[in-house]
Amino acid sequence: MATEAQSEGLAFHPMDQFIVKPLFGGETVGMMTPTNVTLWMALTILAITGLFVFGTRGRAIIPSRIQSIAELAYGFIHKMVEDVAGKDALKFFPYIFTLFCFIVFSNFLGLLPKAFTTTSHIAVTAVMAIAVFLTVTIVGFVKNGAGFLGLFWVSSAPLPLRPILALIEVISYFVRPVSHSIRLAGNMMAGHAVIKVFAAFAPLILISGIGVAVTPLSIIAITAMYGLEILVAFIQAYVFTILTCVYLKDALHPHH
Amino acid sequence: MANTTHEAAETATEAVGHAAEAAGHAAESAGMPQLDFATFPNQIFWLVVALIVIYFILSRIALPRIGGILADRQGTITNDIAAAEELKLKAEEAEKAYNQALVDARAEANKIIAEARAAIQEDLDAATAKADAEIAAKAAESAKRIEEIRAHAVENVAEVAKSAAAEIVAAFGGKADASAVTAAVDTRLKG
Numbered sequence: 001m002a003t004e005a006q007s008e009g010l011a012f013h014p015m016d017q018f019i020v021k022p023l024f025g026g027e028t029v030g031m032m033t034p035t036n037v038t039l040w041m042a043l044t045i046l047a048i049t050g051l052f053v054f055g056t057r058g059r060a061i062i063p064s065r066i067q068s069i070a071e072l073a074y075g076f077i078h079k080m081v082e083d084v085a086g087k088d089a090l091k092f093f094p095y096i097f098t099l100f101c102f103i104v105f106s107n108f109l110g111l112l113p114k115a116f117t118t119t120s121h122i123a124v125t126a127v128m129a130i131a132v133f134l135t136v137t138i139v140g141f142v143k144n145g146a147g148f149l150g151l152f153w154v155s156s157a158p159l160p161l162r163p164i165l166a167l168i169e170v171i172s173y174f175v176r177p178v179s180h181s182i183r184l185a186g187n188m189m190a191g192h193a194v195i196k197v198f199a200a201f202a203p204l205i206l207i208s209g210i211g212v213a214v215t216p217l218s219i220i221a222i223t224a225m226y227g228l229e230i231l232v233a234f235i236q237a238y239v240f241t242i243l244t245c246v247y248l249k250d251a252l253h254p255h256h
Numbered sequence: 257m258a259n260t261t262h263e264a265a266e267t268a269t270e271a272v273g274h275a276a277e278a279a280g281h282a283a284e285s286a287g288m289p290q291l292d293f294a295t296f297p298n299q300i301f302w303l304v305v306a307l308i309v310i311y312f313i314l315s316r317i318a319l320p321r322i323g324g325i326l327a328d329r330q331g332t333i334t335n336d337i338a339a340a341e342e343l344k345l346k347a348e349e350a351e352k353a354y355n356q357a358l359v360d361a362r363a364e365a366n367k368i369i370a371e372a373r374a375a376i377q378e379d380l381d382a383a384t385a386k387a388d389a390e391i392a393a394k395a396a397e398s399a400k401r402i403e404e405i406r407a408h409a410v411e412n413v414a415e416v417a418k419s420a421a422a423e424i425v426a427a428f429g430g431k432a433d434a435s436a437v438t439a440a441v442d443t444r445l446k447g
Contacts, residue, residue, distance in 0.1 A: 015288055020295035031297040041306035048310055052318035059321065061329050074322045094315035102310055122290045123299040128307075189290065 010204065014196035018120055018189065036116040037124075044105045044118070052101070073101070077241065084245035088252055095135070096248075099128055100241040107188060107233035111226070119236075120188035122181060129181035132244050140251035151254035180243055187236045191229040198222045410445070417441045 023034045051073075055066035063071055077097050081089050103119055110117025118124050140148040152169040154162060201218040205211030289295070421437045 018289040020289060020292070020298060029295045029298045031301050033298055035295075035298055035302070037295075037299050038302045041302050045306055045309050045313070048318075049313055052314060052322070056318065056321050056325065059325050059328075061325075061332055063325070067325075070318070071322055071326060074319070074326070094311065094319055097319065098307060098311045098314055101314065102307060118299075118303070120290070121299055123296045124303050127300050127303050185290065189288075 010200055010207070012197065012200045014193040014200070017116065017192060017196060020121075037118055037121075040106070040109060040116045040118050043109055044102060047105045047109065048101050080242060081245055081248075084242060085249040086252060089245070089248050092135075092139075092248060096241060096244055099132070099244060100237055103128075103184065103240055104234060104237035107237055108230075110188065110192065111229055111233060117188050117192055120185055120192060122185045125181035125185040125240075126177070128240075129177040132180065132247060133177040136244075136247045136251040139248070140254060143252060144254055148251070148254050151250055155255075176247065180240065184236050184240050187232055191225065191232055195222055195225045195229065198225060414441060414445055417445065 020029055020035050020037055022029060023036060023039055026033070029035055051066065052070050055064075055070045058064055058067060060067060074097070077100050078090070078093060081093050081096055085092075106117065106119040109115055110119065140151070144150075152166045152173070154165045154169065157165050198218045198221040201214055202222070203211075203215070204218075205215035418437055418441045421441055422434070425431075425437065
C-alpha cells in the first residue's frame with residue numbers, strides 16, 4: 001500500500017469527480033447515453049418518490065416521521081411561495097417545489113462518498129435558471145402585458161435618473177439567470193473540489209514524515225468542510241427557490 | 257537525516273510532477289469538466305427528463321396527497337375545537353342549571369322552614385290559649401268554691417252563734433225568743 005502510494009505520489013484530481021462518464025463503458029457521450037448524470041438523477045427521483053409518495057402513503061392525521069418530513073418540506077415551500085410571491089403565485093407551487101426538491105436532493109445525494117453531484121454542473125443549473133427566467137418573463141407579459149415593462153421604469157426615482165436606472169434594471173434582469181445558475185453550480189463545485197483537495201493530502205502520512213502533521217489536519221479539514229457542505233447543500237437549494245419566488249413576484253406584481 | 261530530506265525532496269518533486277500531469281490531463285478535457293460542452297446535450301436531456309418525471313410525480317401524486325392530509329388535519333382540528341367549544345358551553349350551561357337548582361332548593365327549604373315555624377307557632381298559640389282558658393276556668397271554679405266555703409262558714413258561725421246565744425240565754429234562765437236571738441246575732445255579725 002505504502003509503496004503503491006509512493007509510486008503514485010499525491011494525486012490531485014479535484015475536478016475528476018465532475019467528469020461525465022458513460023455508465024456502461026465507451027468513450028463518447030451522446031445525447032441519450034446513460035451516464036453518471038442519468039444514474040444520479042434517477043437516484044434523486046427515487047429519493048423524492050420515496051419521501052413524498054411512499055412516505056405519505058399512510059395519509060395519517062397524526063403523521064409518521066417520514067410523513068412529517070414530507071409535510072414540513074411542503075409547508076416550508078408553500079409558505080415561502082405564498083409569503084414571497086403572493087397568493088396568486090400558488091399555482092406555480094408544484095413547479096417551484098419540483099425545482100426545490102430536485103436541487104436539495106441532488107445536493108445531498110452529491111455529498112455521499114463517490115457520488116456525482118448533478119447540481120455542480122453549470123449545464124444543469126443553467127437550464128433550470130433559464131427555465132425560471134423564461135417562465136417569469138412569459139408570465140410577466142401574459143399577466144401584465146406591456147405593463148410588465150414598468151418593472152424597469154422606477155417611477156419613484158427622479159425623472160432624469162429613470163432612463164439610467166431603466167438601463168441598469170434591464171441589465172440586472174438579464175444577468176439574473178447567470179447569477180442564479182452560477183451561484184448554485186459554483187457553490188456545489190467549489191465545496192466538493194475543496195474536500196477533494198484536502199482528501200488528496202490525507203495519504204501524505206504514507207509517503208513522508210511531514211504527513212504526521214498534515215494527515216490529521218486534512219482529515220479535520222475534510223470533516224469541517226463536509227459539515228459546511230451540508231449547510232451549503234440546503235442553503236443553496238433554499239436560495240435558488242426563494243430567488244425563483246422573488247422573480248415570480250416581480251412578474252405577477254411588477255410595480256415597485 | 258540527510259537521507260530523509262533527500263527522500264522528502266524526491267517526493268515533493270514527484271508530487272509536483274504528478275500535479276503537472278494531472279493539470280495536463282485536466283487541460284485535455286477542457287479544464288473544468290463543467291465546461292466540456294460535449295457533455296451538455298446529455299446532461300440537459302437527462303435533466304429535462306428528470307424534472308418532468310419529478311414534476312409529474314409531485315403534482316399528480318405527492319402534492320395533492322399532502323395537501324389533502326394537511327387539509328384533513330386542519331379540518332379535524334377545527335372540528336375538535338368547535339366540539340370543545342360546544343362542550344364548554346354545555347358545561348357552563350350545566351353549571352348554571354346546577355347553581356339555579358341550588359338556589360331554588362335553598363329558597364324552597366327556607367320556605368318550608370318558615371311554614372313549619374308558622375305552623376308550630378300557631379299550634380303553640382292555640383295550646384297556650386287553651387291552657388290559659390283552662391287555667392282561668394279552674395281559677396274561677398276555685399274562687400267560686402272558696403266563696404261557697406266562706407259563705408258556708410259564715411252561715412255555720414251564725415248558726416253556732418245563734419244556738420250558743422240561745423243556750424246562754426237558756427242558761428241564764430230565760431226563755432229565748434228564737435227570732436230575737438237571730439236578729440241580735442245577725443246584727444252583731446254585721447257589726
